[in-house]
Amino acid sequence: MVEKVVVVGLGYVGLPTAALIADKRYDVLGVDVNAPLVEMLQAGKCPLGEAEIIPVVERALHSGQLRAATVAEPADIFIICVPTPITADKRADLSMVSKAAKATMQHLRPGNMVILESTSPIGTTGDIIAGAARDMGLDPVIDLDICYCPERVFPGNTVNEILKNDRVVGGLTPRAAMRAKAFYESFCAGKAFPVTAAEAEFSKLMENTYRDVNIALANVFAHIAERSGIDVAKVIEVANRHPRVNVHTPGPGVGGHCIPVDPWFLVESYPEETSLIHQARLINDAQPDRLLKAARAAGLEAGEKVAILGAAYRGNIDDARDTPTEKLIDALAEAGIEWVTHDPHVTHMHIHSERPANLTDDLVSAVRGAAAVFVMTDHDAYKGLKPMSFGGPMPRLVIDGRRLIDADAFVASGVTVIRVGAPMVSAADIVQKIPA
Numbered sequence: 001m002v003e004k005v006v007v008v009g010l011g012y013v014g015l016p017t018a019a020l021i022a023d024k025r026y027d028v029l030g031v032d033v034n035a036p037l038v039e040m041l042q043a044g045k046c047p048l049g050e051a052e053i054i055p056v057v058e059r060a061l062h063s064g065q066l067r068a069a070t071v072a073e074p075a076d077i078f079i080i081c082v083p084t085p086i087t088a089d090k091r092a093d094l095s096m097v098s099k100a101a102k103a104t105m106q107h108l109r110p111g112n113m114v115i116l117e118s119t120s121p122i123g124t125t126g127d128i129i130a131g132a133a134r135d136m137g138l139d140p141v142i143d144l145d146i147c148y149c150p151e152r153v154f155p156g157n158t159v160n161e162i163l164k165n166d167r168v169v170g171g172l173t174p175r176a177a178m179r180a181k182a183f184y185e186s187f188c189a190g191k192a193f194p195v196t197a198a199e200a201e202f203s204k205l206m207e208n209t210y211r212d213v214n215i216a217l218a219n220v221f222a223h224i225a226e227r228s229g230i231d232v233a234k235v236i237e238v239a240n241r242h243p244r245v246n247v248h249t250p251g252p253g254v255g256g257h258c259i260p261v262d263p264w265f266l267v268e269s270y271p272e273e274t275s276l277i278h279q280a281r282l283i284n285d286a287q288p289d290r291l292l293k294a295a296r297a298a299g300l301e302a303g304e305k306v307a308i309l310g311a312a313y314r315g316n317i318d319d320a321r322d323t324p325t326e327k328l329i330d331a332l333a334e335a336g337i338e339w340v341t342h343d344p345h346v347t348h349m350h351i352h353s354e355r356p357a358n359l360t361d362d363l364v365s366a367v368r369g370a371a372a373v374f375v376m377t378d379h380d381a382y383k384g385l386k387p388m389s390f391g392g393p394m395p396r397l398v399i400d401g402r403r404l405i406d407a408d409a410f411v412a413s414g415v416t417v418i419r420v421g422a423p424m425v426s427a428a429d430i431v432q433k434i435p436a
């Protein structure tokens with residue numbers, strides 16, 4: 001018998017997951033409260049821009065194995081993939097999980113499996129999902145198999161990551177965990193590791209917090225290097241030759257919908273145990289402001305214009321959610337400096353403060369008249385960037401948050417270059433180094 005799966009939440013994770021499950025000949029219904037999105041899917045079109053996702057989603061839609069609707073239906077398996085953002089005061093906002101749980105529960109029957117994939121504080125599956133089941137008169141342990149199975153998707157490589165990564169499958173009961181393991185292994189090549197739901201919730205938060213703290217450590221190493229006149233990149237390269245060392249890459253801050261958010265879930269629930277995690281968050285969040293302070297110290301003034309290269313939070317993707325560029329824009333606005341943002345991939349960007357991003361995909365017009373250029377995203381388009389790409393008069397300053405540009409060429413063109421984790425270099429420094 002073909003099992004029916006309902007996926008609630010058709011975003012960056014839910015939609016490709018639904019399509020890949022449909023590809024394995026499950027009967028899949030994707031549900032989302034966003035009516036225009038559902039209409040687009042009903043018309044056979046994929047709303048996501050990632051090249052590998054589009055054919056998978058459109059094939060699933062055209063075959064009829066994947067349908068889309070704004071309301072759920074009875075099914076065998078329910079997967080909840082809705083966002084779990086943080087509030088302005090850094091608390092987990094689980095309202096969408098609660099709403100999705102309630103909407104799902106109306107269709108639940110004994111024997112169903114319910115899986116939460118959204119990143120959540122420890123205990124959420126037991127509290128919210130099992131709680132909603134109880135409210136419907138179902139016993140969450142006897143009548144249902146309730147699980148927490150976190151996604152591990154790296155945007156830009158979504159399809160591969162869903163299909164190939166190992167999974168952690170947490171059950172409220174051992175039976176639920178083993179059922180989830182069989183389900184994920186039926187459409188993923190990766191292995192699924194059964195644990196409890198709380199262990200799986202903690203694992204997801206641990207994975208992303210591990211990354212955030214390591215990036216913060218790399219940023220602190222960069223600060224030390226800037227103070228001591230040493231190039232951190234060179235030191236990281238040799239330090240990483242140690243077999244048990246893997247220093248991460250310092251940068252302009254940490255963006256995306258996960259890493260800057262998830263550690264706060266631990267900080268909120270365990271304030272006394274998480275001073276290291278809290279501090280790492282603050283260090284990473286302060287990076288854009290640090291770059292601006294360095295530029296101000298090098299002479300950037302209020303009333304001047306700057307160009308920001310990169311809106312995306314990471315290289316070669318069109319995703320600008322919680323990007324460090326947003327924090328830079330806010331800091332620029334507060335300093336009375338004007339900005340234009342260039343990005344070859346991002347076409348729209350939501351800024352919480354509602355400030356305009358002034359986005360363009362034309363590099364020459366973006367840098368025209370700019371006193372300084374900030375490199376914020378590691379897009380391939382910026383690798384080895386040379387002065388001639390600016391096509392006109394040079395800015396006084398380039399602040400390279402990603403260590404991407406051809407710094408020597410810019411300095412040779414009279415530009416002062418500030419790089420994360422390296423001493424500032426100006427044309428005057430080079431002249432001084434020329435032996436008499």
Ligand code: SAJ
Pocket residue numbers: 119151152153154155207208211215248249250251252253254255256257258259313314315
């Ligand atoms: N970054 C650095 N230095 C580094 C690595 C990253 O500054 O050494 C920055 C990036 O530029 C970016 C931010 O950190 O702004 C986050 O980037 P990321 O490479 O950690 O990628 P995400 O946020 O797209 O994906 C992460 C992944 N988690 C881990 O690698 C532990 C992914 O597997 C998760 O599925 C995803 O979070 C998620 O959805 O939770």
